[in-house]
Amino acid sequence: MEGKIIKIEGGTVTTPRGFQSGGVAAGIKGEGKLDLGLLSSVVPCAAAGVFTTNVVRAAPVLLSQQHLRSGVAQAVVANSGCANACTGEAGMEDAHEMARLVATKLGLSPQSVVVASTGVIGHPLPMEKIGAGIEQVDLSTGGGHRFAEAILTTDRGPKEVAFAFNVDGRAITIGGVAKGAGMIHPNLATMLIFLTTDAPVEIGFLRHSLQLAAETSFNMLTVDGDTSTNDSVFILANGEAGGAVLDGSTPGSAEFQRALELTCIELSKAIVRGAEGASKLIEVIVDGAQSTEDARQIARTIAGSSLVKTAVHGNDPNWGRILAAAGRSGVTFAPEKADVYIGELKVMQAGRPLSFDWQQGIAQLDREEVVLRLALNHGPASAVAWGCNLSEEYVTINSAYTT
């Protein structure tokens, strides 16, 4: 089944049929950088979102949650450079205005437009620049790359991906772009994800699929543990591929779910790789747990541990930190049954140190993708989390003045 899902090189949000996109330098970030992006479908889409769990939510998040209640949307507008967070009533009005301006340009209702912003918080959106920018954007089926660039703040580069699979001889494509989490100067660490598909998807199944996919990908991602006021994941499904509607039981539903997960995991890993001050992707595998929730909790705690992250940074095969992080995760397990692997090297067995070649341990860590595995030998469940090394550069970047 999995073999049927193929990755499309150079794929992005406009790879699925019937999507157009574009981006302009509206002057919000300055320096001529793209900072305003527009994405639209030729027809109304089934649309869903997953948003930050932070109690403090930015205006665009509140507005998009409202607009997605209907389960229908046709366009997305996103800006970087200003998060429109902690901006009160005026900020809500600005988010509404962004939706209205896009609706006017595209001949849609404002309710069918979702809005996302990222950048500094506590500052009002420069609405004149945003209005002029929305007017200027040219939409095209090749415009996904410009959209992917327009949503970045201090990310190292755009993050784009697409996967395709066949149902009854029809090709279905899922595309996505991301703006990376964590370690973001000058302000909050925001994660924005935009997903598109030409699959025909029933809204209940779409919402459920997105939730599940987010749980195994974006929710298993830790850069510095700070959840933003603006984190948002959107998906638009326009049905342009044709065929029977995917509702969870119809043929192709399982492939859709799996392809969506692959898309989200690929974007998650790209976010970690692109995090400022990070030079290594850490993949933490926890297996043998009693429940998936247990495995996830432990994997996230290990991936988020400052001591684990600094040990990986310095190529220090200090497995005690891995076990100790697991131990404080809040999950009960039997340390005397647990094994620890650094890369392919088993360094602890049944809770006891194994003697191993230290140079081999260093070698397992001295690479761009480091795998740490904790086998609990305790149950059937497993999980994977992703994080990055904690470097001096991270501190330097994040301690610089906002002005």
Add this chain to the structure above:
Amino acid sequence: MEGKIIKIEGGTVTTPRGFQSGGVAAGIKGEGKLDLGLLSSVVPCAAAGVFTTNVVRAAPVLLSQQHLRSGVAQAVVANSGCANACTGEAGMEDAHEMARLVATKLGLSPQSVVVASTGVIGHPLPMEKIGAGIEQVDLSTGGGHRFAEAILTTDRGPKEVAFAFNVDGRAITIGGVAKGAGMIHPNLATMLIFLTTDAPVEIGFLRHSLQLAAETSFNMLTVDGDTSTNDSVFILANGEAGGAVLDGSTPGSAEFQRALELTCIELSKAIVRGAEGASKLIEVIVDGAQSTEDARQIARTIAGSSLVKTAVHGNDPNWGRILAAAGRSGVTFAPEKADVYIGELKVMQAGRPLSFDWQQGIAQLDREEVVLRLALNHGPASAVAWGCNLSEEYVTINSAYTT
């Protein structure tokens, strides 16, 4: 009432009557550093402990928990350089042997000796060195300082304190020493606390008092979020001050509670100040919360946020990070009612930014003790947490090889 509690300059664990202590260089750490300490009382003590919540617990923690079940102890032995953690059955036997050796030296039962270790994990204790060291230690009423030094790993220096108050004309003294949490190379971040008092204390009240004091002090301390396998807090109360037994309702009980809290808070702040790679103490005050647990949770999350810690490091009055950290703490509150203060400067009111002099904001952060305050204006409860800045030096120290 609080005015009656006075701090004793140069106070330590042997400041209360009837305690003797000492420390030797047993060769566990090498380089002639003190690494084995002994503390004993002239009479049996009411004794209690609070231990790590980590699922992975070191042998000395397991043994001391057993020995404290009786509520009585008379001596403490502690070593640095080796944590005796992840050492299995042999490690348990070594911890027992340490208690037996001390018991033989002092003519006590092994059950009345508690044991603590800190240092690298996964290595067996060098029992010959420990045996010889225990034999060598000279105990004296001035020996608290040597004990305080013997428990250190890479702490910047010893942490000692004593407070005294009067009950019915009798002076009661509480003394304490700490080995500092977090940021500890080469292995785990262990916190060890040893408290002594000459107060006569009923064991139930002693346990309750210690728990309460730990909750407002050590539990509100965050250095890097990594809880150790060896964290332990001990208290021995020998009653040598005389007078009526403190049981929670008798005169002096409230002063005892308060003095114990002051002792624990003073040691907590000393731990943060002495953390490697840290140059600033951050005090986070959260008030106006609906419950103490809510206030504590929020305060700890702010004090532990990498983005807050780096902002303080760089003197960046980036209040958005404070509010965002509070928002992800898991506690529900109304951001639109919240005020934020950086030092004495109010930077956010009712969830909206205030315009303030940026240079003044920088000045509030450019000091050794930084106070951040979040006023929720939501309820009657408050809490204080302590943390430190996150510096490039932290990363450098913690990413170095263990060997």
